[in-house]
Amino acid sequence: MIRTNQNFITYTEMLKKNGQYEIDSHVFKPKTTVLRQDKRYGDVYLIKEGIAKCYITDENGREFIQEFLGEGMEFGELEVFSEKLTICSVTSITDLKVYSFSHKTYRALLAEDSTFNHLVMKALADKIRYKAPRHSFQHSYPIEDNILRLQSLFPQLTEILPKKDIANYIGVTTRSLNRALKGLKSKQESLK
Amino acid sequence: MIRTNQNFITYTEMLKKNGQYEIDSHVFKPKTTVLRQDKRYGDVYLIKEGIAKCYITDENGREFIQEFLGEGMEFGELEVFSEKLTICSVTSITDLKVYSFSHKTYRALLAEDSTFNHLVMKALADKIRYKAPRHSFQHSYPIEDNILRLQSLFPQLTEILPKKDIANYIGVTTRSLNRALKGLKSKQESLK
DNA sequence: AGAAAAAAAGGACATTTGTCCCAAGGTGAA
């Protein structure tokens, strides 16, 4: 549920040490919005440490969380290919350490470094693979089942993530999430 | 809503004429399942003509349609990178003409042909960009609004696609879709 | 430490959507 990609970090740190390409480091406090939907940016980020959420806000101000990004996940990369505005906002949940590449550097790496090229390609493919079953499941099963599924993927779920974010990830209201959590709790107790 | 990518077709046809790489052609009748979820395949397909649906079937037999594929869209490509089983079934809706590459050929093209590499990269990025707002919209708006949105993207919607497929794309039952269509019709009439 | 703001929890009711039916019209295969 909180996605990671250790290979990508390891390779990026090697590149950075190597010094041939310019790769910067940044640190953000929790609740910092790094990318804002519908704006234009010139950098690609890779998470070194921490968790961020990537989400779309609609006209009514509702957030829909696309994914939670953990170590080794990149963001801002889609705009290297499409030259368009960012579709998702990205906001840190915990303290966040990232590396950043300018579009120019990122393009150079894609063209000149086949390992990097392959890492990016696989990351994009994995993103697609990951999302398909998730949305399918969300539509087909009630909220309680979705919570159980998330808890099995990420046991610390309710300790680390605010209720609002969990609800926005599943695509329901906080009220409904609470109702479902209560339902699960009473089911667990009746088993004793 | 029915996605296309003319550039990819044009380039593939050029490659095929050129003859350096082995690219095959196939034709499928409507309702032919070309890829079946959870199986392993060794080819990547590119649609030359026609429409196919790409969908996940859950344990209860419910279909959830990921996307409708039109000219220039590829499928089976994710498995080149992850070496895993296919997550989606792909079934033709109309007559379907496709080109196919073996994984081996596809990998060779990715490595040796930077234009091809870039086309694939951009296709993956577009797939991600495309899906994000769609799922967000689906969760946030009632069925009627979703139908209106789809009709504006693809006016022939209800003529070409079976009701069941439209419902499975929006992620609702046929019953609910019919109710919404009826609601829209009566609203249109009351405007006269 | 104390005030203000945000997050969590939940009651009451409305609305949406699903489930389970059944019936009519079309389509295809023997």
Place this chain on the structure above:
DNA sequence: TTCACCTTGGGACAAATGTCCTTTTTTTCT
């Protein structure tokens, strides 16, 4: 051509979820 089988359309009711609002608890800021 006839029969089986889809597809479409919809009635009646049940279940899930949303909306609106209030209260309590926790966090944040000064």
